[in-house]
Amino acid sequence: xxxxxxxxxxxxxxxxxxxxxxxxxxxxxxxxxxxxxxxxxxxxxxxxxxxxxxxxxxxxxxxxxxxxxxxxxxxxxxxxxxxxxxxxxxxxxxxxxxxxxxxxxxxxxxxxxxxxxxxxxx
Amino acid sequence: xxxxxxxxxxxxxxxxxxxxxxxxxxxxxxxxxxxxxxxxxxxxxxxxxxxxxxxxxxxxxxxxxxxxxxxxxxxxxxxxxxxxxxxxxxxxxxxxxxxxxxxxxxxxxxx
Numbered sequence: 001x002x003x004x005x006x007x008x009x010x011x012x013x014x015x016x017x018x019x020x021x022x023x024x025x026x027x028x029x030x031x032x033x034x035x036x037x038x039x040x041x042x043x044x045x046x047x048x049x050x051x052x053x054x055x056x057x058x059x060x061x062x063x064x065x066x067x068x069x070x071x072x073x074x075x076x077x078x079x080x081x082x083x084x085x086x087x088x089x090x091x092x093x094x095x096x097x098x099x100x101x102x103x104x105x106x107x108x109x110x111x112x113x114x115x116x117x118x119x120x121x122x
Numbered sequence: 123x124x125x126x127x128x129x130x131x132x133x134x135x136x137x138x139x140x141x142x143x144x145x146x147x148x149x150x151x152x153x154x155x156x157x158x159x160x161x162x163x164x165x166x167x168x169x170x171x172x173x174x175x176x177x178x179x180x181x182x183x184x185x186x187x188x189x190x191x192x193x194x195x196x197x198x199x200x201x202x203x204x205x206x207x208x209x210x211x212x213x214x215x216x217x218x219x220x221x222x223x224x225x226x227x228x229x230x231x232x233x
Contacts, residue, residue, distance in 0.1 A: 031219050042225030090165050109219055113165025
């Protein structure tokens with residue numbers, strides 16, 4: 001059974017603290033993603049990584065950084081937590097697609113999600 | 123800018139009826155569209171994928187249509203059950219290896 005795990009289900013931190021969220025996948029996926037989910041706004045991409053040590057900014061990277069030292073692990077770092085970073089954080093992974101092949105279902109990037117971390121910043 | 127819209131109001135239906143959820147998009151020409159299910163406090167789970175050259179896809183009680191002219195996908199659950207109650211998200215290919223998600227529509231199936 002494929003799995004994406006996240007280090008904590010619930011986390012409470014204080015403003016200004018440095019926060020680490022860890023994500024591990026056991027599917028040997030190349031791609032890993034960090035999203036935050038807020039009511040009415042849906043899933044918003046923070047950062048993603050398509051290979052070890054590679055990262056790209058998503059739609060809302062401000063206030064966050066990431067680290068991918070090993071293929072199976074992708075960490076999200078809040079350098080100095082603020083109250084507006086209170087949210088549900090979701091990690092996901094997917095296999096890499098080369099050219100999009102209409103005859104190859106494996107190229108369609110189904111994403112596998114972890115259970116989420118509900119972070120509260122006080 | 124690219125936009126994905128799903129009905130933000132919850133859909134309430136009676137058990138046994140067909141639930142129909144809508145996903146509309148603008149300024150976008152996706153090669154495929156995916157639907158996910160999300161239960162409270164959990165991560166989304168992939169359900170179905172439909173490609174731009176497919177009009178309809180079925181999986182057990184689920185059916186998805188994709189109209190690239192209307193820029194719309196419809197997601198149907200036939201013979202709905204209370205266990206189908208969840209939030210359903212649509213997602214479109216947002217570039218190499220990335221997806222763009224809608225905000226989701228909550229479905230409540232009442233006995």
